[in-house]
Structure formats: structure tokens, C-alpha cells
Amino acid sequence: MAKTENEKKHYISRSESKRISKENSKAIRYYEKRKKRKVAPEEYTTEMKDEKNVVEFDDLHTYFFSDAGTVKAVNGVSFSIPAGSTVGVVGESGCGKSVTSLSLMQLVQAPSGQIVGGSIRFRASLFKRDARGRKIPVYETETNESGETVFKLDAKGKKVVKKNALGGNVYEMEDRVVDIAKMPAEAMRSIRGREISMIFQEPMTSLNPVFTIGNQLDEVGYLHIEGITKQQVKEHSIEMLRLVGIADPEGVYKKFPHELSGGMRQRVMIAIALLCNPKLIVADEPTTALDVTIQAQILDLLREIKKKINGSIMLITHDLGVVAEMADYVVVMYAGKVIETGTAEDIFDHPLHPYTIGLQKSKPTVDAEVDSLYCIPGFVPNPINMPNYCYFRDRCERCREQCSGEYPAFVQVTETHSVACYLYREKNAAPEKEEKDV
Numbered sequence: 001m002a003k004t005e006n007e008k009k010h011y012i013s014r015s016e017s018k019r020i021s022k023e024n025s026k027a028i029r030y031y032e033k034r035k036k037r038k039v040a041p042e043e044y045t046t047e048m049k050d051e052k053n054v055v056e057f058d059d060l061h062t063y064f065f066s067d068a069g070t071v072k073a074v075n076g077v078s079f080s081i082p083a084g085s086t087v088g089v090v091g092e093s094g095c096g097k098s099v100t101s102l103s104l105m106q107l108v109q110a111p112s113g114q115i116v117g118g119s120i121r122f123r124a125s126l127f128k129r130d131a132r133g134r135k136i137p138v139y140e141t142e143t144n145e146s147g148e149t150v151f152k153l154d155a156k157g158k159k160v161v162k163k164n165a166l167g168g169n170v171y172e173m174e175d176r177v178v179d180i181a182k183m184p185a186e187a188m189r190s191i192r193g194r195e196i197s198m199i200f201q202e203p204m205t206s207l208n209p210v211f212t213i214g215n216q217l218d219e220v221g222y223l224h225i226e227g228i229t230k231q232q233v234k235e236h237s238i239e240m241l242r243l244v245g246i247a248d249p250e251g252v253y254k255k256f257p258h259e260l261s262g263g264m265r266q267r268v269m270i271a272i273a274l275l276c277n278p279k280l281i282v283a284d285e286p287t288t289a290l291d292v293t294i295q296a297q298i299l300d301l302l303r304e305i306k307k308k309i310n311g312s313i314m315l316i317t318h319d320l321g322v323v324a325e326m327a328d329y330v331v332v333m334y335a336g337k338v339i340e341t342g343t344a345e346d347i348f349d350h351p352l353h354p355y356t357i358g359l360q361k362s363k364p365t366v367d368a369e370v371d372s373l374y375c376i377p378g379f380v381p382n383p384i385n386m387p388n389y390c391y392f393r394d395r396c397e398r399c400r401e402q403c404s405g406e407y408p409a410f411v412q413v414t415e416t417h418s419v420a421c422y423l424y425r426e427k428n429a430a431p432e433k434e435e436k437d438v
């Protein structure tokens with residue numbers, strides 16, 4: 001049977017396939033080796049561009065080396081998360097929101113998925129290490145009979161390590177800005193779960209069905225709070241379940257995930273994320289699998305918890321309603337790139353990019369009577385062969401001649417609002433000659 005035009009476009013010859021696979025193996029070997037190598041902390045220590053930020057993504061590139069070619073899932077993403085704020089990342093499915101967050105956690109599906117360039121700067125509290133790479137404990141002191149301050153000794157004559165409020169050992173810490181994109185996997189383990197934690201999309205598939213809720217909560221405690229006893233871990237886990245609004249925390253602690261409702265499971269996920277008081281919570285579509293009333297409860301809970309722990313939230317969603325309710329700042333992504341950023345007010349009251357305007361128009365409203373809902377025409381371009389002009393051009397209703405040229409640069413339209421589109425100019429730029437849409 002003759003091949004259709006579309007089939008021909010995606011056809012890969014045997015020699016082409018061999019070439020792709022050879023290139024992929026070479027690239028994967030290189031990036032895997034880079035992740036496993038032992039590097040001095042100075043090599044991934046960096047500085048924040050703005051001291052008020054907790055995270056700064058800077059020209060991040062995350063690619064997937066597939067048999068059909070290289071998928072540029074995140075292709076030059078730059079934005080920041082100010083401390084104590086909620087940043088909503090929005091866009092259609094497949095635009096790179098989740099891969100951006102997985103890059104931040106160093107959880108991109110390897111070996112095919114790799115961070116290939118750019119930086120993710122994060123302000124972390126790290127353990128100080130001695131010359132042999134061991135953590136340095138803080139010891140209890142006391143005053144002896146002669147009035148001198150000396151180390152407190154236990155019955156065996158060993159120095160007593162200071163304990164924190166949870167019962168874990170206290171170690172010497174240092175504040176350091178690290179580049180997660182360059183950090184070796186081993187060093188990342190002390191940040192993931194303790195400093196940054198993630199609430200995944202579907203709690204039923206994220207929780208392990210063969211372990212009780214208690215087991216899964218305790219595991220995080222044992223991993224990140226050294227020196228804590230079994231009883232203390234259990235008490236802390238139950239306390240976290242209580243904090244996320246579970247009425248019978250002792251009962252739920254003993255249950256398996258399948259015995260809980262969707263809302264309860266999502267609360268458990270939030271409890272796991274909060275266990276070590278993280279600075280940043282990444283919530284990847286935390287309400288997608290839930291019904292509307294539970295959605296509202298979970299969003300209220302996230303807001304409350306953010307205040308309690310004084311942390312920041314990176315909220316990933318395709319639901320503009322959720323973003324409008326929760327976010328201080330909004331980042332709009334399309335086909336692996338950031339196309340518009342601004343405060344929630346900028347994006348919702350004065351959207352600029354035709355894609356953002358299209359997203360707003362596709363939102364159902366209760367006060368307008370319409371025969372059919374608006375939908376943005378066309379599809380996101382094939383991520384393997386991205387065009388070298390504006391990625392939205394083939395779907396854009398306001399396309400101009402210029403749009404077939406280079407990819408538009410980011411322009412700052414106001415103090416807080418930036419967009420990558422030829423329709424707009426820098427806030428102080430001279431007015432441009434009127435150009436008609438084509």
C-alpha cells in the first residue's frame with residue numbers, strides 16, 4: 001500500500017536509524033559519565049543573579065535521545081522563583097512543564113533523558129564535611145566545676161551529639177548556591193527530599209501499593225533525619241498526617257494506599273513532601289486526578305502549608321483557574337520554551353502572547369453563553385524537528401511577515417511582564433511602523 005504524506009515525513013531509512021542510534025549512544029555515554037564523576041563542591045558552587053530568588057533556571061536544555069531523533073523537551077528555559085512565592089507554570093500537555101520540574105529534581109528519565117546545558121541555581125543549606133567527606137556533628141557542651149565549657153560525655157566517655165526538635169543529630173551546615181544541572185547524582189541526594197520535594201500528579205501510581213502509608217512516610221524520615229529513633233520517626237509521620245488534615249492519622253498510618261480515597265492519597269503525598277520542612281515544593285498537577293471539591297481543599301491546604309513552612313511553591317498545571325487562585329507569578333511555556341512571564345495580574349488581566357490569549361479564551365466561563373468552546377487551532381509542532389521560526393506561527397491568528405524569520409527574542413514590556421513575540425517591543429523602544437497581520 002502506498003505511504004501517505006505524513007507517513008513519508010516520519011519515515012526513517014535504515015542508515016538514518018543507524019546514524020541516530022550511534023549518535024545517541026555517544027551522547028548518552030558522555031552525559032552519564034558526567035553525572036557519575038566525583039567533583040569538588042567548588043565545581044558546582046555558583047552565585048544567584050538575584051539574592052531574593054530561591055531558584056533560577058538559566059537557559060536550561062533537557063533532551064531525550066530517542067530512536068526517531070533528539071526530542072528537545074526543554075529548549076532554553078529561563079525563569080526564577082522568588083523566595084516565599086508561588087510560581088505557576090502553565091501550558092498544554094507536552095510543552096515541557098513537567099520535564100523542567102524533573103530537571104530541577106534531577107529525576108529526568110535516564111539514560112535517554114539528559115540535562116545537556118544551562119544552569120539551575122538553587123540556594124541550599126548543605127552539610128559541612130571534614131577532609132574525609134564526613135558530616136561534622138555539633139556536640140553538647142556543659143560547664144564543669146571550674147567554670148570551663150567542656151564537651152558533655154556519655155556513660156562510655158563519648159561526646160554527646162546535639163539533637164534537634166525531632167530527635168535527629170545536629171550537624172554543621174553552610175548556605176551555598178549550587179548549580180543542580182552540574183551537580184553529581186550523589187551530592188543531589190542530600191538536597192532532594194530535604195531541601196526540595198515534589199508532589200506528583202497521580203498519588204495512586206506514585207505511592208508504593210505494597211507498603212503501608214506509615215512505611216512510606218517513615219522512609220523519608222530515616223533517609224534525611226540522621227540519628228532519629230523508630231518511635232520519633234513514627235510520631236513525626238503521624239504529626240505530618242495530622243498537619244495535612246487527615247482526621248484519623250494513627251489509623252491511616254497503618255493503611256495501604258488502595259484503602260484510601262483519591263483526596264486522602266493526595267494529602268499523604270503532601271505529608272511526604274513536607275516531612276523534612278523543604279524550602280521549595282514542586283507540585284506537578286497536584287489536583288488533576290481529584291474531583292472539584294477535593295481540588296479546592298487541596299489548594300487551600302497548599303496555601304496554608306506554604307505560610308506555615310515559609311517556603312516557595314512551583315505549581316505546574318494546565319488549569320488556568322488553579323493558577324489564578326494560587327500563583328503570585330506565572331510562566332507560560334510552549335513547545336519547550338518560555339513564551340511569556342509576569343505577575344498573575346499581568347497574565348490574567350493583560351495577556352500578550354497570542355498563545356496565552358488563546359489559552360484564556362479556551363477557558364469555560366459561567367456568565368457567557370456560547371454554542372461551542374474556543375480551541376486554539378492546530379497542534380504543538382513535532383518536537384524532533386522544531387522549525388527555526390516562532391514555534392507558534394502555524395497556529396497563530398496574528399502572524400506577520402517577520403514571524404517566518406528568526407525565533408522572536410524575549411522583550412520586557414513592563415517592569416514585571418515579558419513576552420517572546422514580534423507583536424511587542426521593549427518598554428523604552430521607539431514606536432514601530434504599523435505592520436499588518438498576514
Ligand code: SF4
Pocket residue numbers: 353354355390391392393394396397398399400403408420421422423
Ligand atoms: S511571533 Fe508572530 S507567529 Fe509568533 S506568536 Fe507572535 S505574532 Fe504569532
